[in-house]
Amino acid sequence: GGDDGWDLSILKQCSEAGYQAASTTTSSSNNDGTSSTTDTPLTNDTSTTTSQHDKVLNELQSYLNLSFGHPIRIDYGTGHESSFLVFLYSLCKVGIFGNDTSNSPNNNNTISPDTMAPIALSIFSQYLEVCRGLQTEYMLEPAGSHGVWGLDDYHCIPFYVGACQLQNPRVTNTNTRGGMKGEGYKPSDIHDDRQLASDACQGLMYFQCIRYIKSIKRGVPFFESSPMLDDISRLGNWGKVSTGLLRLYEGEVLDKMPVVQHFVFGNIFKATWTPSEGPRKAPTRTFINGVPTTRLGTDRLHQPSTNSGATTTPAGNMTMPQPSTRAPWAK
Numbered sequence: 249g250g251d252d253g254w255d256l257s258i259l260k261q262c263s264e265a266g267y268q269a270a271s272t273t274t275s276s277s278n279n280d281g282t283s284s285t286t287d288t289p290l291t292n293d294t295s296t297t298t299s300q301h302d303k304v305l306n307e308l309q310s311y312l313n314l315s316f317g318h319p320i321r322i323d324y325g326t327g328h329e330s331s332f333l334v335f336l337y338s339l340c341k342v343g344i345f346g347n348d349t350s351n352s353p354n355n356n357n358t359i360s361p362d363t364m365a366p367i368a369l370s371i372f373s374q375y376l377e378v379c380r381g382l383q384t385e386y387m388l389e390p391a392g393s394h395g396v397w398g399l400d401d402y403h404c405i406p407f408y409v410g411a412c413q414l415q416n417p418r419v420t421n422t423n424t425r426g427g428m429k430g431e432g433y434k435p436s437d438i439h440d441d442r443q444l445a446s447d448a449c450q451g452l453m454y455f456q457c458i459r460y461i462k463s464i465k466r467g468v469p470f471f472e473s474s475p476m477l478d479d480i481s482r483l484g485n486w487g488k489v490s491t492g493l494l495r496l497y498e499g500e501v502l503d504k505m506p507v508v509q510h511f512v513f514g515n516i517f518k519a520t521w522t523p524s525e526g527p528r529k530a531p532t533r534t535f536i537n538g539v540p541t542t543r544l545g546t547d548r549l550h551q552p553s554t555n556s557g558a559t560t561t562p563a564g565n566m567t568m569p570q571p572s573t574r575a576p577w578a579k
Contacts, residue, residue, distance in 0.1 A: 304342055307514035311335035314510065316379065317388050324383055325391025326404045326500070327507040332375055333405060336367055338516040368409045373453060376406055380460065392506060399476050400461065404497050407477075410454025411490035419452065435481045435489055439470065 315332035317324035339345065345363060382388060383402060390401040399407060413419055414433050437443050438458045449455040461474055471478040483489050501507050513519040 303515065307512075307516055308335060308338055308342075310512045310514070311338060311517070314512070315375070316382060317386075318391070321389070321391070322386065323389040323391040324379065324402050325393070325507075326402075326497075327391065327510055329375075329379070329403055329405050330501060330507070331511070332372075334511070334517050336371060340364070340367070341516050365413075369413060369453060372406065372409060373456070376403070376456075379403075384464075392504075397476065399493075399496065400457070400474075403457070404493070404501060406453050406457050408490060408493040408497060410452060410457060411486050411493055413453055414486040415490065433486075435483050435486065438477070438481050 311331050311334045315328055315335060317328055340363065345367060379402070388402075393401050419433075433449075433452070433455075438455065441462070443449060444455050444459045444462075449459075458477065461477070462470065465473040480489055480492070483492070
């Protein structure tokens, strides 16, 4: 279809001109060129001047350009997909999807879930197809990946959106598990390959992500290739899954300076929020040879209690217990 033409043209450039050349050409011709030559008004506000129109266009272009990976580092990560999320949010703010009455980038109207849900599921799923094609053909490096201990090599948002989708009764009632309609999908269904391949699961984003992971990591047990997703599958319902994934996204993406330092801000997506945390203070205590001590010296040692889980080595040194590594939703 027409939506696939842009993706296919990128892949064709890659095979003919080589990765680095195609990367540079794609960034300039498809993102910069297509966006900057758009003559269609971005809003329905007739009072919007050409100058205002260009400012909105340049801001949207900046978010879109950052959404498909870094052309120099040749990598892709959660920061890039977050940029695309900001791009969609900005389109909503200027009224592209018909959700606004003022059609102005300066409005403060809240985007309703009824507007965002179909956008997230339809447009973001197409965005995923494009990105996966780029990741596979260009062999993009995962940016900031935690390896097998991470949620996914490249993405986080699709899992959260997919978990939210599976909380919708209209979606869960389409399941025909064992001929019993309406039993609903469960997080543990990711281990049922027959269920994942069924026609009913083709439009479910969470299961699409799982199916894609299994397709590129064949021959490896799922609990080895994706231990975090395997851990999530043991949760009892999709509400717990979505809540935990949102906390994970906040902690591992939005709270990480290496990610958010690349965000750009303007009149649509403004940096006018109140920080959720104050400046961090240096710790007053530290650990020396496993024993907590004051920062001023070792004259005031705080020996761990017998109930703390600390152990003693053959040499007589006290070692402190390791911090818990349980997933944020395993509470």
